[in-house]
Amino acid sequence: MELDSLKDLWKNLDEQDLRPGKEEVPILSMLQKRSQSTITRLKRNLNRELAALLIIYTLTIWYIITYQRLYWELALLLFFVGLAFLFYYYHKNKLLKQMQCVACEVKSNLKRQLVTLEKYVRFYFIAGTILTPLAYFAAGIIILMDSPVTASLNDLPSDGSTVAVSQIPIVNHITNSRFFFLFITIGVGLTISTYFLNRWLINKMYGQHIQKLKELLYQMEDVD
């Protein structure tokens, strides 16, 4: 088969020869449907994550205020968790916006997608691995600080005499409690399992896509 001899045949193909399906779908009805592109789906998932977090956040606040009445601890928790999540959401959203340039040359678009997706995945991995244990330890410390032992801080001598660190009730409570060791052990276990779980999850979700983008770029650059 000579490719040049097929040029006329190719150019003379009309819509009816090419149209998939029998009936023509109006453009307007296509535009009313949602895009199914990978990046649009990632954006949609990120928005879902945001919605889910807002619901969990609201419910937690309601629970803490209504049943626990921990006001300043709540303010602290809200501040840090909110700040961390805002940064997480902003950065992921920024990367997703940068990920695609459909009107650019195919090669530069592929490069852009690969570089940005790798950044996105790295951020996802680091944030996921750090944030889960961080939230666990932060919550643990707040609970620990609020334990009844803290109340006995007032029992410390107020006449200026020195007190050994181990005698301060909260420290005493931490070092002597079996709860503390259990808390640390669970925390370490959680950190390690989060690391491996994230690695597996990210590889499953994005590994193939990254590999495919690399292959496509290799095909474009390869001339030898």
Place this chain on the structure above:
Amino acid sequence: MHQHRAMLYKVCNLYCSSDYDKQDLFQEIVIQLWGAYPRFRGDSKFSTWLYRIALNTAISDLRKQKKHIKTVEPESLPTEIQDIQYNNEREERLQQLYKAINHLTEIEKAIVMLYLEDKSYEEMEDILGINQNNLRVKMNRIKEKLRKLTKSVEHGVG
């Protein structure tokens, strides 16, 4: 958009096998075109811009192809013997071309398509971002590959 429908269908036919996937890709290209149009400043030819969006959507999106059972509508079957002969010859060559192109990589498919559309190497470079010398080398290789592929198809191999 209506003027360029045929070109968009060609992209879909090259990158998808089932009618469902073709329609799906066509719809996605239309959505991407619609979204990108407000940013079109006329720095490149409209057709270049159009090809870039169509090929970027088809190549880089890496959508999963779904499996569907193909059905043939009775009305779409040819009714006259003359039609069958005319269509058969043309259809056969076209099918042969599609079969051979199917064995090419995503990037090679894009190059072949632009070549068949009679685009100059300069315009191909503008669309794909591959330099012209590189494109010429690739094009020669593709022609050779297609020649071998069609020979094996004719002899029932592959």
